[in-house]
Amino acid sequence: MSDTALNDDGSLLRVAGLNKYMPGSRRLWRAREWYHTLKDVDFRIHCGELIGLAGVSGAGKSTLLNLMLGLTRADAGEIVCQGRPILPGTVRAMRWYRRTVQYIPQDPASSLDPRMSVGELIQEPLARLRIDCHRERRAAESLEQVGLDASFLRRRPTELSGGQAQRVAIARAIAVRPRLLLADEPLSGLDLPTQSRVTEVLKSLHHDAGIGLLLISHDLSVVCRLCQRTIVLDDGKIIEDRPTAALFRSPEHARTAALLRASPGLPHFATHHNDTMPATYDKESPP
Numbered sequence: 001m002s003d004t005a006l007n008d009d010g011s012l013l014r015v016a017g018l019n020k021y022m023p024g025s026r027r028l029w030r031a032r033e034w035y036h037t038l039k040d041v042d043f044r045i046h047c048g049e050l051i052g053l054a055g056v057s058g059a060g061k062s063t064l065l066n067l068m069l070g071l072t073r074a075d076a077g078e079i080v081c082q083g084r085p086i087l088p089g090t091v092r093a094m095r096w097y098r099r100t101v102q103y104i105p106q107d108p109a110s111s112l113d114p115r116m117s118v119g120e121l122i123q124e125p126l127a128r129l130r131i132d133c134h135r136e137r138r139a140a141e142s143l144e145q146v147g148l149d150a151s152f153l154r155r156r157p158t159e160l161s162g163g164q165a166q167r168v169a170i171a172r173a174i175a176v177r178p179r180l181l182l183a184d185e186p187l188s189g190l191d192l193p194t195q196s197r198v199t200e201v202l203k204s205l206h207h208d209a210g211i212g213l214l215l216i217s218h219d220l221s222v223v224c225r226l227c228q229r230t231i232v233l234d235d236g237k238i239i240e241d242r243p244t245a246a247l248f249r250s251p252e253h254a255r256t257a258a259l260l261r262a263s264p265g266l267p268h269f270a271t272h273h274n275d276t277m278p279a280t281y282d283k284e285s286p287p
């Protein structure tokens with residue numbers, strides 16, 4: 001398949017009618033209860049888009065990401081990339097998808113194997129995905145794209161600061177030359193100057209290499225700075241999917257307004273919504 005293939009609607013990735021149930025508590029003498037975690041989730045991602053995925057804790061963001069990474073299977077609906085459905089399976093079955101969509105982990109310290117050098121870590125997915133290139137050169141180029149020089153190739157993860165480790169994790173993902181990055185809280189745990197450095201790296205990857213991003217972040221000021229479009233998930237449903245500037249200026253949904261007001265670092269959002277709802281959901285007592 002060509003690396004430039006798109007879905008027949010012109011999107012890179014289409015999420016259609018996605019539903020997922022998660023096991024709830026099992027009470028004595030009663031059958032297992034199921035919690036409806038994602039409800040008819042629909043959206044499309046086009047090439048090079050920077051999209052924020054926001055929502056209160058328990059809204060279903062990570063569950064959606066796991067489905068988009070092909071780690072779990074949906075109970076209904078589908079995710080289609082380059083005309084093919086994403087189905088969890090072996091590395092071999094998913095190789096084509098991993099070349100197009102890569103993941104940036106939340107905690108690089110635990111995802112980077114301390115026994116390997118940075119060079120080996122960046123080259124490892126290139127070998128696994130059978131990407132035909134000069135791997136050492138590609139690793140050095142990827143490091144340069146995230147603002148680290150080639151001397152880092154010989155370092156071990158234990159010799160990196162938090163910000164450097166996150167940039168190595170990004171270099172590892174982009175070495176594959178994907179078209180879309182999925183990132184779950186990639187800036188958490190970093191101090192403010194380092195957050196801003198990593199944000200600039202993500203922006204320049206978009207600007208210089210056209211790489212798209214779906215970013216989960218509780219820090220809406222990051223979404224506001226980085227993303228052109230924001231999707232808000234609430235109790236497993238998409239309640240808003242609009243250009244970021246418009247959504248942050250005038251949220252259409254009371255839950256979005258509440259989310260914005262509760263976010264530090266954002267201007268105060270005066271809204272007419274009555275949003276006296278809880279800040280988190282509990283799967284045992286969905287609202």
Ligand SMILES: Nc1ncnc2c1ncn2[C@@H]1O[C@H](COP(=O)(O)OP(=O)(O)OP(=O)(O)O)[C@@H](O)[C@H]1O
Pocket residue numbers: 022023024035037055056057058059060061062063064281282283
């Ligand atoms: N493995 C699991 N088994 C049972 N329930 C789960 C499982 N994973 C998630 N859930 C439930 O599904 C719902 C959505 O969880 P999810 O982690 O996707 O939310 P989230 O929006 O990513 O939250 P956070 O921002 O806190 O990470 C929650 O009610 C959660 O308790």
